[in-house]
Amino acid sequence: MATTDVVPRESAGGMNKKRIVNDMSIQVATVNGSGSQSSNTVLLRSIFQMGVPVSGKNMFPSNIAGLPTWYTIRANKNGYIGRKKEIDFLVAMNPETATEDTMSLAAGASVLYDEPLALHKLRDDLIFYSVPYDKIVAQVCPEAKLRKLVKNMVYVGVVANLLTIDMAEIEKAIRKQFAKKVKAANLNLAAAQAGFEYAKANLEKRGAFYIERMDKTTGKIIIDGNSAAALGCMFAGCTVVTWYPITPSSSLVETMIDYMKEYRIGPDGKATFAIVQAEDELAAIGMVIGAGWAGARSMTATAGPGISLMSEFAGLGYYVEVPGVIWDIQRVGPSTGLPTRTSQGDILSTAFLSHGDTKHIMLIPCSAEECFSMATDAFNLAEQFQTLVFVMSDLDLGMNNWMSDPFKYPETPIKRGKVLGKEDLDRLGSFARYKDVDGDGIGYRTLPGTSHPNAAYFARGSGHNEKAQYSERADDFENNMERLNRKFETARSFVPRPELTKGINAKIGIIGYGTSHWGITESRDQLRDEYQIETDYLRLRAYPFTREVHEFIEQHEHVYVVEQNRDAQMLSLLKLDLKAELIPRLRSLAHITGLPLDARSITDELTSMEGR
Amino acid sequence: MATTDVVPRESAGGMNKKRIVNDMSIQVATVNGSGSQSSNTVLLRSIFQMGVPVSGKNMFPSNIAGLPTWYTIRANKNGYIGRKKEIDFLVAMNPETATEDTMSLAAGASVLYDEPLALHKLRDDLIFYSVPYDKIVAQVCPEAKLRKLVKNMVYVGVVANLLTIDMAEIEKAIRKQFAKKVKAANLNLAAAQAGFEYAKANLEKRGAFYIERMDKTTGKIIIDGNSAAALGCMFAGCTVVTWYPITPSSSLVETMIDYMKEYRIGPDGKATFAIVQAEDELAAIGMVIGAGWAGARSMTATAGPGISLMSEFAGLGYYVEVPGVIWDIQRVGPSTGLPTRTSQGDILSTAFLSHGDTKHIMLIPCSAEECFSMATDAFNLAEQFQTLVFVMSDLDLGMNNWMSDPFKYPETPIKRGKVLGKEDLDRLGSFARYKDVDGDGIGYRTLPGTSHPNAAYFARGSGHNEKAQYSERADDFENNMERLNRKFETARSFVPRPELTKGINAKIGIIGYGTSHWGITESRDQLRDEYQIETDYLRLRAYPFTREVHEFIEQHEHVYVVEQNRDAQMLSLLKLDLKAELIPRLRSLAHITGLPLDARSITDELTSMEGR
Amino acid sequence: MGTTSVEPGTTAPGPKTNRIGLTVIEYKGGKTTLCAGCGHNAISERIIEAMYEMGVEPEFVIKPSGIGCSSKTPAYFLSRSHSFNAVHGRMPSVATGAMLANKKLICIGVSGDGDTASIGIGQFIHLMRRNLPIIYIIEDNGVYGLTKGQFSATADLGSKLKTGVLNDLPPIDTCALAVQLGATLVGRSFSGDKKQLSAMLKAAIAHKGTVMLDVVSPCVTFNDHEGSTKSYKYVKEHEEMLQEVSFVPHFEDINVEYDAGTTVQVTMHDGSRLNLRKLEEDFDPTDKIGAITRLNQAHHDGEVLTGIFYVNPEAPSFIDMLNVVDQPLATLPDSVTRPGKEVLDACMEELR
């Protein structure tokens, strides 16, 4: 297919008759704007409802309609829900890519195609199923103009039959999908059933893949990372949201708008929040900073190009010490790059975003659950440390469907940081905004509108002394910069700690973060099972790095840093932070293709670097 | 004084009667906008004309008139022209700072003050000279409204007398200063003479400092780095300049305008250049990129805040591969910071300016001569490598007066890089913009307006293949990014090589760059003479680092990286580039106060780190 | 923090106080560091007076600004109010964010012609569209003072720099743009005109939407010479007043009768009255289109037109349109900003 990097290899499910249960990847190749999205969701959900761990990844083009799109559903009994390179079952609906899609399959894979495409002529080492969609659709759907849409639901039925997915679950999924729209639901159900019946009557199942009921999804939910983040921000007490649309971050705010309108309206029918579509990212971050300065819990969401535009303001936030949360749903750069592909390419530039000596706190979620929980962490840290906090998500996490445990109601209370009110000032008489009273590098601030004659201070991006007065004195400048450094050091012990998973007395360490996590966990099992290589694994969840990170590296002979960018950006940050003696232990596994990182790539490269 | 960080120490020239010749620092404390600039230049020049190496540094506030300003003139027979911490001779003209200025002097220093200030009451370990300026001025200057200006020229005469500066040289300097304005020249000369006579008649010289003729400045010039850069760009064949005013870069373009108007007008009276004041820095860099794409040698000049605003476009330039030169005259950040103070604080953020995997070439001049010569290097590299080149100067270099050898006429021809013209295309038939034909990672480009049907290509910041066609393919993206990496590697052997100065079998290495150079060279002599510590010294002149840098570090037990920022930014870049085993050798001497780095600070800290 | 730290003014016998018992000193700021004679200093004085006379609580005022000599001025008035000297040309977004966070604040944003019309024109335009509650003041001298006198985008065609350089680009009329884009109280004044500027500032304080005042404010150091169109001399010679502006605050119940023929009386949102004695027969400050036409005419005729160009006291402000709760969002209790567990459960259920 046009966007993978597969090298043909023998697919697990060859002609050989061994049954492969609940372990397969299905790829649906269509054209975007053709409405296949709901069919794919129905497929995904029905497998999920049968208790089989599943994930769905959409590879879509950066345009609105008419270009190739691929949707991959992975079902895996072991719970591997990262991307799998090999496609076991191809649903070829797009004439434009059908040939290349078919040619790039591993031998033994199955192909379900629209009869006229006659793909079976291409290869003889694949299993082919042909379906006359138009005939079938014509029967179930009298309205010609609806047929294009309904057609997609037919393959759902066919696939259900060939992979033994329970039609009852398909029906349930369809009803959920079309919710109130009963007529549409019935029509689509009919189409699916027609497909099912057709397959039953005309197709002889030859592939080895089966979906069977199990219990690994009970109680779980399916959600994309951006929606999870939206929920998280709502429960984090966010009050001001500003944004400028950009893929893949737009859906975060758009979903948030829906949630907030439903759950954050006061009894008087008025909103307990303000969401503003700004004219661009400079304005969006400017509003976040203005709101944070005035006491709101403010945020914006963007992607690479927006982050770059925010550089100047980012330095202001750091130096004036204003809280604010910025979600970076990373896509492929440089520049406009690949707007609909995933990456971890903004790590280094965001850590040092802006000129002069500037540093920023970054949180890095790997799952929908963390998108939810880290929202509260981010707002709390932003206000406790009076600085901008960047949450580094990515397109794979943000826009794809993930299976997840239901989110836990935040037990951490909302923390507003060191803010002096009228009463405090009555007691203190006055205060010095940038004085390190507590030795943690964090000063006390006041909010505009505090009724005390000494509440006001002068926030400025130019040099200032402890009292926030303008100063060009060398000593004032140096002291303030040193304090900012102390503050950043303090943050080390407040940011989310990394997650450590140990192997059996392993000498090799792996460091990963964000969505690389899913490929890594699966790869670690491959390493153990196929190569008897034991690994310990540390998943970073924040910058600056906590003590545990240094300890982990100290405890391992060499440590592979796995990431989805070209320039080994996180490894670079580690180099800058580590004791020099430890640096030789680091090895880079950095790659970027725009596609979510898969386990096999990690396993192959790591073993070869291990000389295996 | 309000902006130094001196710790009182015994000044070399105490009451003890030993003569100190051609080795002193004179500081004139005035108020900005009071026109003291010309008096100070006259002092500087007259010493220069007497053959004594000299430098002048202006410490001015970030406003236009009425705030304290300090101008320091350093005369040194050994040619040390970096900043010296200790002030030997203070000219106290500013009542507001006179007391603090006087108190912070080292014992034994001299103070020349305006009678009413009565500074002599403050300390008894200094040499005081008091002058009734108003009386003197009243006599030489009948016009009351001119007196404020003329008053400054009186101290020039007094200083001349007290430091034995030849009045003939003072006159010469005054005449040069006021050039055509003969009346003004005469008036000022009279004032200086009056000052000289007054001192002769009323002041008994007690200080040990003397200026005596020597021959160390013959043939040399005095110029600021920005003017040198302006000249350099003119001789580099620059054709398009865009800018947005910002301290300390404005004078670069403003001087360039003057030079270009004089020397780059064609016989038909038309300009062979275009200089445009843009609406902001985003527009300035956008114009540079548009012009570079269309074939001009284009440039802009800015400072930190402007660099941050250019982030998004910087990534476009890198990824689309468009030539352009950006001068960053570094000032103190973060944010607005200290606009009139110097730093080397944009190194790290500029190296990785923009999101995604982006890297940039940086050139780093340390002298006026290099501001001139590196201009040609920068334009050549930009066009040869089809990328943006950043020239990292700073306020100390750009805005202060430096003694320099006259510039050599560029022997390097103008290099336009790989550009295909009509004839080439007639021969080739067609071309692929981003194909690595020569294995150096650099493709061939065409310019708009090339009369060949296959000349056009589609420049875009989104993913593209070798033919510059839109592509979201993983392989196209990866190949292109790898080629960009190869191109950057190629650059290593084309950027200016570092400058190596060896000690006598030294084990300690020092790495420095830019204006830190002047403090370092002086410090190396202090280390040798006062502590018998031999050092080798490598001055970086560009990023990416050349082979020599790695070799230098390999050859030394430990290497001190001296720089003027908080976060050891160049040391960080070295860490990312070095073989891991070498990193433990690096030690940071990073500091930022906004004042030019002085030798003593380096010597003190290095020796203490050496346990001396 | 503020440089003065006097206690709240106590009424009688002490010095004269305003309706909330504060003396004028309590509205002052730090000592100016601008050039002597800079128009900006006069504007700061007017702001101090207006705030004092209107009896505004300084603690509820915010003073965002951009970068420039003009943008430094918030340090020279209202020390008891919070200031935010932001980045160059981006004050509008910072001000917007602050007002979103706390709708109870009174926002006076100070900018320069370079800060607004050059680098800042984008944020300026979008601010005007929103009719955010803000008093936006451009201290307009036609040059970049702080960077030593280059032309800004409000410099008039043919205006001359000290160096002799002529401006060859047309000026941006920030008032015409403001009216065109949706600001609801727009006027131009002159830093040298105490009476007019004070009246306009008071009206501004009484207005609930976006106020945009372009105040010509000569730069004595770089743009006050012969040939400049922003010099004291030039403005005095070319000023054309649309009206005589006077203002009666709601808390003063003076009731002068005005002849509708000669005076336009505008009742502001808070009940105050803005009185505009016509100097031009048929100019109507409530007619948007007419205002723009008149402004363009003024350029054509080379007049420095001053006065109130457009006023609409009742247009809904951006904050009104957002329909937010009455308390400031900034200080809402957690109980309000974090929905209960049952809400989360409901959301989870939907996703099963």
Add this chain to the structure above:
Amino acid sequence: MGTTSVEPGTTAPGPKTNRIGLTVIEYKGGKTTLCAGCGHNAISERIIEAMYEMGVEPEFVIKPSGIGCSSKTPAYFLSRSHSFNAVHGRMPSVATGAMLANKKLICIGVSGDGDTASIGIGQFIHLMRRNLPIIYIIEDNGVYGLTKGQFSATADLGSKLKTGVLNDLPPIDTCALAVQLGATLVGRSFSGDKKQLSAMLKAAIAHKGTVMLDVVSPCVTFNDHEGSTKSYKYVKEHEEMLQEVSFVPHFEDINVEYDAGTTVQVTMHDGSRLNLRKLEEDFDPTDKIGAITRLNQAHHDGEVLTGIFYVNPEAPSFIDMLNVVDQPLATLPDSVTRPGKEVLDACMEELR
């Protein structure tokens, strides 16, 4: 590089060619990837025709654009011309730089309403002020198509999204701004109006300064529904034409006589003639102030006003004002761009 690579058109017997011997195919571009029915596609067609019929040398055309569906369109016309798909909202600066480098180029800059009126309004305004030689086209659908249909800053008050959301901010009229700020040929058309748009584009090609054309171009996917004010239906129902626009290129010596009462005839810089048959008695397209007034009136009356609003064929362009040499700066020989050694010596002498 361009996707077509046909050889220069050879005249007769082959297909029909234009005055420089090229066939229309040689002005085409790659296959569109936009939605079927998108207004933008029609505009690309008109550009191809106009360039072909005017006999423009494609190799001397540049096609800078920003980011958006509209900004992708340069890939769909003139494959033989250089394109630069830059960053979002910043096409004006890239175009300006290119024209500085090579004054001989013909620049057609394509943008969208979001790319221009939202993120790009700052660069747009400063471009208009400079009267740079450029044909600036806004493909205006009132939404951000490429990011799935959020309102842009040209969306009309009260316009409705598919989701039912209403726009509550006033639209930015890019034509009114362009005229106000100094563009010298300004008009509005409709992607569905072949005749009018073609004539305007040809006039644009014949003009030497800044041409700003706002072309309403419906987004069939996100903004062509009932309640949208940028739908095909709405435009057809509310369009108000100022004139019937026709164009006679300088190389065609047709000489029709027009009645000055009913038709305004404008002779363009290159001798071509722009004929505007009045549909509105007293509208004068050479009266800047009148044009702005009329545009504002149209908003007030809810009309979609189309036609040529303002034209001034002789105003000096930015390039004229810069007084640069005749050859492109880009290709000046070193001998011209690097002064001789004697010049350096002189400079050094001055500094001694």
